[in-house]
Amino acid sequence: MVSAVLLNHGHSRLHLGFALPSLVLTVTGVGWWLWESVNAGTFVGGGSASGLACGIAAGLVIAFEMLLWPRKILRRLRLVPAKYWMAAHIWFGIASLPLAIAHCGLHLGGWLPTTLMVLFVLTIVSGLYGLAVQNILPRWMLWNLPAETIYNQIDYVAQLTVEDARKALLSSCGRRISSDKKSHADELPELVSTVGEPIIIGAIRGAGKTSGRSLVTATFRDTSADAEPLWTAFDEIQPYLLVGKNANTPVTSRAGETQYFQTLRGACGPDTEPVVAMLESFCVQRRQFDIQKTCHRWLHAWLPVHIALSVAVTVLLAMHIFTALKYL
């Protein structure tokens, strides 16, 4: 993972600029500590000159790592590009672990230093996990989830998709003719026939005074003869398009989806193929959204843990500094 970061020619210059200083810092600190330990015949702790130096270095690194937080809050000030902050955050953060281990002399001690050390290790581990998944998963998603969208817009896009499907059916096969829907003729938009007319895919979107609208249009052949199976299919896949894998529909599973659209194509005439293909692509999109949701959790769920651990480590570090100086 680390080598993947460094071997990426696009990143190597950026990361080497921080990896090498952090390596020098680690080797110097740990080397000094080892030398002093060998001379002492035991692993010296935080009270030794080298142990104290390693501890101070690790503490300063932790303080620097935490500066990423205010930097993000004050990003409008543009305090050094974020990529430099992140590279320094990664490499000096990694360097701080061996320095901290040298500082404690391979000895955990009482509950406070033990808690601090355990939380610190967990923080580093969670950060390394984040670094790994942030370098691996996005590439995989880029190739395997072409329908990926912004995570918090998945539900919104799903609603748009349902609307698009409804419009496409109205445009191709007209209003639904099932008797149980007739009583709602005035309320249901699918009862308004637009057969043969071009439809606009998308919706007006806006935020404050800004607004926009997609201009993608599509025209379908008249497939009124297949209105019944198409509208039935719409009704059956709609829950899946809206809520994804938690919906109990014939297309929830990939195998069921393939079989379902195969049956639908058999039940409809050849002119319905564009409409059926569109419905099928909507299901594929929804499936990718579900996978994206899972990937999103893998990609980002570590961050709250990492931040929470970092906050706890910072507080306990302050306590540790005070008590260590008091009882050194």
Added chain:
Amino acid sequence: MDVRATGKSRSQRINIDYYRQKTWLTRSRGLLALAAGLAAVCYCLFVFAAGSASQLSTGPVAAAHASFESDCQQCHLDFTPIAGDSIRFASSKGLDRLEEACQQCHRVDHHFRSSMKPESAAIDQHCSGCHTDHLGRDNDMVNIASRKCTQCHSDLPKTCQAGVSIQVRPNVSEFTVEGHGTFAGLAKDDPGRVKFDHAQHMRPGQVDAGTKGGFTIAMLESNQREAYRKYVDGAAQADNSLVTLECDDCHQFAGQPGQKLVGDDEVGRHIAPIAFEQHCAACHSMNYRGRIGDMLPLPHAAPWKEVKVLLASKLVGSQLSGDIRMPRDAVRETPLVGEGQTQALPSPPTTNNENSTTKELNQAAIRAGLAATEKRCLQCHVAEDIDDESIAALRSGSEPPLIPERWLARGIYDHAAHRKVACAFCHADAYAKDEPAKDAKDDEVVMIGGIETCVGCHRSAESAVPETLTNQATKNLLGGQSNWASDACIECHRYHWERPQSPPAESQVVAMETPAP
């Protein structure tokens, strides 16, 4: 409508203000950070409020200190470094405090501190520099790494102040012949002044093999016979059996109270000093026989005046009681046949001349007794050691004992720890050889194996077993004892002396010759 739509087409299907919408991720991030921060602060408050040492301590203190584990101030002074590895930052105030705290219980003296340079003196004063605590209940705080010793002893001139006379080997780096040097106690002649032949005493009957006239059990003082009677297969030796001595007939485990080194008085560590009455008197009694029927037990190492009085009292008393008759004493002591018991026996003629003769005879007998006693003394002692002045000095302790209590005075040899090892492993010269007896040199030669005897087993863990320890004869001598043991300085040496009531002159403590490297 294809799912492989362009990024632009996808972006047109999202809300422009999507970034303002909070997700579970942003919400949980803030909540978790807040919760973690609060939890950490609460924990810190708990630590402060409860004052629990176990929370702040770097580890449990050793079992000996467990009683004040929760009272940090017993040893610590706020913001004053005293930790073992913080000596660079330790102030004199902190060192004084730590030393004072330790000395409350551990009454030990410093280690030539006044001869050290200030930085080395700080090491000496820094108790926790060697005795590291907070490493668990079972931590052995006196198991000091050799490096703690060699940091100074590998180059003593760097440690000592200019002008200090270094009276020990100045460069001890490790426990090898080269790195340590000969034991100082063996580098000079035996200070002992008692003539003794170990080899002869180890022979059955204390005579050469095949020689008649060996010492038998019956020849021992009657009250000492059982102590020397051996049992073979459960059967006791008969009275006419030859006395066969073992090492432990004379050498028993004992501590040596009164020694200066801490830990010296542990029972079993040393061999008890030889005592005449306990170890010699059975064969070498001071019982003057002379012309007196009953033996006269004379005290060992008594002043000659006292011996003379005892001899005279025995002589005169025996005369008065009729047990002995002096030359030319014609007085009948028993009635002739027919005289009867009612007739008093005639008193012996008493003339001034005769009294004078008797007195002279008695004095001659006393002189003979004294001469015989002196002859017995000179069997083991030299003449200079048996005059009244020397005896008084020895008894008062103003002169060192004729047999040193210890030869390896700078180190500790734990005999009990080596009890499986045959005595001959280290004291081979004390055993009888097949060759005829020669003049004993025991009082001139220390019969203790040198460092070469020790380094075979006491070596670094990484080194291989030396060939000398692999043959069967050596294995037999080791008696199943492991052929590896630690080579740490602490195995034989102690750093502290027991704290005297009044500070001793350091010259008294180090008055030893520097061994040849």
